Amino acid sequence: MYQVATDEVDSDVESRHRKARATLNKLKAGKFDKYWSEPWTGARNSCPFCTKSIKVDFRSVLQHAEAGGSGCLKVGETVNRSGFIANHMAYGLFLRKKLNQAIETGRVPPPKPKPPKIKGMGSKKQKKRDQEEDGKYTP
Secondary structure, X not given: XXXXXXXXXXXXXXXXXXXXXXXXXXXXXXXXXHHOOOOOOOOOOOOOOOOOOOOOOHHHHHHHHHHHHOOXXXXXXXXXXXXXXXXXXXXXXXXXXHHHHHHHHOOOOOOOOXXXXXXXXXXXXXXXXXXXXXXXXXX
């Protein structure tokens, strides 16, 4: 039986991180500059790694890239899943860094905090959970 040394076997995570670093270096070098613009300009943005139609504003593209980087987007059978996830992960990190830099310099307002949840408000499931916590719910 043939055995492969453990050094020669790449795990999916290792190859994904290696691919993400390579893509991040390409983004920093400016190879994909035509696909994105600074968040405060309001110019057209898109994803260079897929043909999914998304809104053109910066935050929508950022959300798409981060979702793709976490593996939440569906990928076709002909697409290398690890490469797809790695490219989107790197693109999401790159765009998030650009957004944070814009917030620090004051070009973009910081995101508004979510309002606190009010007990008794919300869906039927949430109301049921609140009643269960208080001990008022009897099935």
